[in-house]
Amino acid sequence: MVSASRPLTHSGLPGATSGSLSVARRGAPRKDSNADGAESLMTETAIPTRTPTATVVDDTVVPFQVDALDLRGRLVRLGPLVDEILGRHDYPLPVSRLLGEAVVLGILLGSALKFEGRFILQTQTDGIVPMLVVDFVAPGKVRACARYDKERLATAMAGDGADSGALLGRGHLAMTIDQGPHMSRYQGLVPLDGGSLEAAAHEYFHRSEQIPTRVRLAVAEEFHPGHDGLRRRWRAGGILLQFLPSSPERMRRPDLDPGDAPEGAAPHVVAEDEAWTEGRALLETVEDLELIDPALSHERLIYRLFHERGVRVFRSVALAAECSCSHRKIMDMLRRFSSGDRAYMVENGAISVTCEFCNRTYVIDPGELESESAG
Numbered sequence: 001m002v003s004a005s006r007p008l009t010h011s012g013l014p015g016a017t018s019g020s021l022s023v024a025r026r027g028a029p030r031k032d033s034n035a036d037g038a039e040s041l042m043t044e045t046a047i048p049t050r051t052p053t054a055t056v057v058d059d060t061v062v063p064f065q066v067d068a069l070d071l072r073g074r075l076v077r078l079g080p081l082v083d084e085i086l087g088r089h090d091y092p093l094p095v096s097r098l099l100g101e102a103v104v105l106g107i108l109l110g111s112a113l114k115f116e117g118r119f120i121l122q123t124q125t126d127g128i129v130p131m132l133v134v135d136f137v138a139p140g141k142v143r144a145c146a147r148y149d150k151e152r153l154a155t156a157m158a159g160d161g162a163d164s165g166a167l168l169g170r171g172h173l174a175m176t177i178d179q180g181p182h183m184s185r186y187q188g189l190v191p192l193d194g195g196s197l198e199a200a201a202h203e204y205f206h207r208s209e210q211i212p213t214r215v216r217l218a219v220a221e222e223f224h225p226g227h228d229g230l231r232r233r234w235r236a237g238g239i240l241l242q243f244l245p246s247s248p249e250r251m252r253r254p255d256l257d258p259g260d261a262p263e264g265a266a267p268h269v270v271a272e273d274e275a276w277t278e279g280r281a282l283l284e285t286v287e288d289l290e291l292i293d294p295a296l297s298h299e300r301l302i303y304r305l306f307h308e309r310g311v312r313v314f315r316s317v318a319l320a321a322e323c324s325c326s327h328r329k330i331m332d333m334l335r336r337f338s339s340g341d342r343a344y345m346v347e348n349g350a351i352s353v354t355c356e357f358c359n360r361t362y363v364i365d366p367g368e369l370e371s372e373s374a375g
């Protein structure tokens with residue numbers, strides 16, 4: 001058990017700074033409402049409703065809430081899930097890392113769906129990676145894939161132009177919510193302009209949802225000694241934080257574009273709400289390592305960040321890498337082609353189809369198709 005006053009111990013990946021990580025350094029500049037500090041005394045006794053657990057459970061998303069600051073968020077940590085998705089594709093490292101970030105972002109956003117539904121995150125750009133797709137089916141099935149330009153990637157990797165902004169390039173990021181045939185489909189678009197996925201997500205929430213939001217994404221490879229040398233394993237993690245006060249007036253933002261204001265007009269200055277300033281500052285202290293550390297539980301990290309204000313943690317949701325492709329679906333797809341087209345696809349007596357999402361190959365006997373489509 002961890003008491004509120006004791007700094008949590010940070011045990012990291014090899015090469016990480018170890019030792020204790022004091023929660024005090026998280027202190028964002030904040031003002032107490034009264035001079036004698038009565039408010040801060042009060043909030044310090046408002047301890048989390050659950051004691052942080054030390055158990056690390058990978059491939060889960062944990063929602064949390066900081067009532068004192070009107071903050072809501074979700075934390076995701078991925079182990080086997082992201083290793084399976086990236087391992088199956090085995091893209092070059094920079095592409096894997098970028099797709100890993102997209103997977104984390106897709107889960108952070110898609111896990112907001114309360115019931116059944118599908119969330120699709122897709123980029124379409126002129127970059128070295130012109131397409132990334134993450135397909136999330138509530139409550140927790142994920143699949144993802146990417147396309148990349150081999151030659152341009154090799155050139156970029158030979159130089160130092162393989163950061164995520166350069167890989168993504170310019171175009172847009174589309175987010176689609178599909179909640180079944182009886183609900184209208186929603187699509188939000190945000191421009192990608194040589195920046196990161198994190199930046200695009202911030203832009204989306206700023207412009208479209210107008211909810212103050214911050215997102216952090218991290219992806220890394222872990223190395224384990226095996227009998228034939230080091231074995232690589234992917235890990236990833238991310239956190240999303242939103243400011244949702246009961247009065248929408250408090251969500252106003254200081255940096256909205258002045259629009260068609262006459263040139264030279266003084267910009268409209270709006271002070272950001274102090275609760276959001278504090279929340280944002282706390283989130284900025286999260287290190288990539290903390291998001292992927294296999295020895296740090298979700299709850300310990302959430303607690304480490306927000307315990308001074310009192311944080312509530314909700315039931316976690318399990319996630320899995322799962323594709324929806326099947327022999328049946330491939331057959332149905334092939335049946336939509338004419339038999340002439342299908343004959344053209346036959347190689348060595350069979351039609352083989354590879355699912356772009358999971359890289360699984362289905363070998364179909366053309367005879368089986370012809371007999372079924374005839375009947």
Ligand SMILES: [Zn+2]
Pocket residue numbers: 323324325355356357358359360
């Ligand atoms: Zn598949």
